[in-house]
Amino acid sequence: MTVSQAFVTEADLHAYVDGLLPLARRAEIDAYLALRPVETRRLQAYAQQNQALRALFDPVLDEAVPAPLSAPRKRRQWRARRVAAMLLIALIGAAAGWLARGMLGP
Amino acid sequence: MQDKSARLIACIPRLRRYARALTGERGAADDLVRETMERGWRKLSAWQPGSDMRAWLFGILHQVQAEQARRFQGGGVMPAQAPVVPAASVGDNGALRDMDAALAMLPAEQRAIVLLVALEEMTYEEVAATLGIAPGAVLSRLSRARECLRKLMSGQRVAPPLKVVK
Numbered sequence: 001m002t003v004s005q006a007f008v009t010e011a012d013l014h015a016y017v018d019g020l021l022p023l024a025r026r027a028e029i030d031a032y033l034a035l036r037p038v039e040t041r042r043l044q045a046y047a048q049q050n051q052a053l054r055a056l057f058d059p060v061l062d063e064a065v066p067a068p069l070s071a072p073r074k075r076r077q078w079r080a081r082r083v084a085a086m087l088l089i090a091l092i093g094a095a096a097g098w099l100a101r102g103m104l105g106p
Numbered sequence: 107m108q109d110k111s112a113r114l115i116a117c118i119p120r121l122r123r124y125a126r127a128l129t130g131e132r133g134a135a136d137d138l139v140r141e142t143m144e145r146g147w148r149k150l151s152a153w154q155p156g157s158d159m160r161a162w163l164f165g166i167l168h169q170v171q172a173e174q175a176r177r178f179q180g181g182g183v184m185p186a187q188a189p190v191v192p193a194a195s196v197g198d199n200g201a202l203r204d205m206d207a208a209l210a211m212l213p214a215e216q217r218a219i220v221l222l223v224a225l226e227e228m229t230y231e232e233v234a235a236t237l238g239i240a241p242g243a244v245l246s247r248l249s250r251a252r253e254c255l256r257k258l259m260s261g262q263r264v265a266p267p268l269k270v271v272k
Contacts, residue, residue, distance in 0.1 A: 011245050014245065014252070049256070050223070053127065053209070057123050060127075061119045062119075065118050066136070071147075072148075
């Protein structure tokens with residue numbers, strides 16, 4: 001066993017599964033695992049978990065994105081303002097009509 | 107600004123994939139992503155160009171989720187267990203169906219870490235930054251989660267996660 005193999009940590013093993021190790025360190029872990037079938041099976045199971053999760057959820061990436069997510073909420077605010085403006089105009093119209101009725105009435 | 111918007115929009119499919127896996131349910135996932143995107147659009151001008159937009163956005167998603175969880179607890183209603191993920195693409199594949207069920211049994215904070223690593227291929231430092239926790243905590247939870255999944259998938263009994271009592 002080389003010196004660096006003696007310092008294989010749990011962090012190293014997870015990083016190995018996730019492909020996060022530099023090439024040199026990866027080779028050291030390969031050598032470390034060559035003599036440890038139980039540990040190798042454990043890491044294979046972890047790698048299979050990653051694959052299974054991607055197989056399960058990657059299809060979501062291809063779903064159509066709901067339109068409201070792709071734009072700021074502003075648009076909806078504008079719609080609200082437009083409705084408010086129309087109501088205001090209607091109100092002014094009604095008030096003007098009522099006033100006119102008062103002025104022109106008997 | 108155009109570039110920022112385009113980058114934000116480009117993150118949506120990944121947010122949706124992650125939210126679906128995290129919540130295990132389409133409706134809850136859609137709610138989570140909608141709220142996250144509303145905040146994302148609102149805060150977009152505060153995002154620093156050159157920083158990692160994905161980590162920023164996934165961080166927002168986690169804030170939203172934490173708030174929703176608190177609201178749940180405040181209301182006194184908490185689902186006994188995360189609902190089982192509806193078969194997105196499970197079909198007749200037994201291994202995927204098992205993973206589906208096993209994932210739902212993980213404590214939420216462990217599930218988040220497993221998913222950020224497996225789906226987003228984040229480094230442990232990126233996961234720590236996204237979730238606002240120490241890198242050491244990422245590793246210990248990842249380790250526990252993977253071991254738990256391995257036992258569940260091989261049909262071993264797993265002690266239910268202990269509730270933290272404050």
